[in-house]
Amino acid sequence: MKASRRAVPDGARPGSVALVRGAVVALTTALVSVTGLLAFLAGRAARQVVTPAARVADTRLVDVDTAAQTITLDRTAQTVLPGRYGLFTTGTQDYLKLGTVLTADDATVTRKLLTQIGADDRLSGAAAFSGWYFTRPEELHLPFESISVPTSLGPAPAWVFPAPAPTDVWAIHVHGRGTTRSESLRAVPVFHAAGITSLIASYRNDGEAPPSAGGTSALGATEWSDIDQAIASARRRGARRVVLFGWSMGGAVVLQVALNSAHRDLIAGIVLDSPVVDWRQVLTHQARLMGLPGPLAKVALDALGRSWAGRLTGSDVAIPFDELDLVSRAAELTSPTLILHSNGDDFVPPDASRLLHAARPELVEFEEFEVAGHTKLWNYDEERWAAAVHGWLARHGLTGAAVAGS
Structure with a gap:
């Protein structure tokens, strides 16, 4: 009986087949290496997004x-x-x-x-x-109280600045990513002058409030529940109408509160300074500034949205970018909103803020500044900033509010 042999294509010698096989193996190895490198680089980029930011000398x-x-x-x-x-x-x-x-x-x-x-x-x-300017509540020379807001992760510190006279209107101030409560101190005087009590809140993973299990940011997708508890604390203290004020990522947090809060009946208005309205737009822009190739940035964003990629990205949870896109969800907003944003903001460009205003012009007012940097509108033109906020509060009947229960 003759031994069976594999067929060899016409014109191909056994040595040629070995070479082809070797080339296929080499190409496959190279492809796996490139894919692995792409995953590694995308993972590094994604980790930067969800890792609490440290202050960098600039x-x-x-x-x-x-x-x-x-x-x-x-x-x-x-x-x-x-x-x-x-x-x-x-x-x-x-x-x-x-x-x-x-x-x-x-x-x-x-x-x-x-x-x-x-x-x-x-x-x-x-x-x-x-842009902070103030770092401690004592610098405002206004009466204040330090309190703790109970959250699912533990007590979160907060400051309360009571209005000059008893009122049922409170403002809940929410800072941005990589900052603390002190960022919000600039806004307190204009609310105090309007007769509104201010609560300046902290939230998970900001270095003051309790951390989550993995200690990473969810870009507002989980942080909002801590601010919802701040509203609950204000309600227990007599708040009957609440104005939410968000800076930068605090804007994304506030918008999630506005859509998901158990206390939506209290939310009388929203003020946003340099807000993140759509994280995809912001992160794509920041990736360009960092010089990341578009495909790499896309892979990183996609990985952040996948629960299975947590080990690669370091994220506690999958980031629900669709839920955080308030341009697409503009129809769900029900509270009057004021957006303050600068065309000089090269960190969170105002494009999504403009689109949200265009989608809901009857509900969303847009005050566009020029030149001022990210969350530095107050610093650049304090008079205009304060007039815009105070005027909006007055137009919506939120100044000189009545005593609770009257």
Whole structure:
């Protein structure tokens, strides 16, 4: 009996077949390697999105004149802007208040110091320019109380600034990603002047409130429940109408509260400063700024939305981007809304804010600023910012509110 042999294609020798097989194996290995590299890079990009952000130095302290009380910084698009700002630094002081621009050239900017610096002070050269301005509630020179808001993860710290007279209208202030409650302090005076009590809330994974199991951000998809509990706390203290105020990612959180809250009957209005209205637009834009190729950014976003990719992205939960897209869900909004956004915002561009206004012009007012940076509208033009917020509150009958129960 003859031994069986595999058929060899016409014109192909056994050695040629081996070469083809080797090429196929090599190509397959290369494809797996490229796919693995793409997954690795996409995972790294995705992790940056959900990992709580750390403050990063974005300017350099060049000189401090203690006699003139001025500070000189590297010139950037932000440090040259007019207005009042803050500067995070390290050394004998960790935060400085900065006033108006005094001089500027192509390389540096000199501003007035609003925090006293002495000859013995020593400051690091690396610094971070900030819109916070206020860092502690005492700086507002208004009565306040520190409270705890019970959440499913434990007590979350909050500040309450009572209105000048008893009122049933409260504002719940919600900070953005990578910041703390202090970011919201700027808004308190205009609400206080309008006769509204303010509660400045914290939420999971912000470094003050209790962390989630994995400690990662859900971009508003889970954080909103902590703010819902803040509304419940306000309700127990006499609130009958609530204005939600969100900064940046705090805007995404607030919008989820507006759609999902067990206390929707209390929500009388929404104010948003530089808000995230559609995370896909924001993250795609930020990926371009980072120089990430479009396909890589798309893979990273897709991975963030998949529960099975949690080990790759590091995310506690799959990010429900459709639920967080308030342009698509504009019809579900029921509360009067004021959006404050700048065309100079290169971190969260105002495109989605404009689209939300266009989708619901009868419900959503849009106040567009120019030049001002992300969440720095108050700093750039405090008078216009305060007038816009106060005017909107007045138009909706939310100033000088009645005493609870009257």
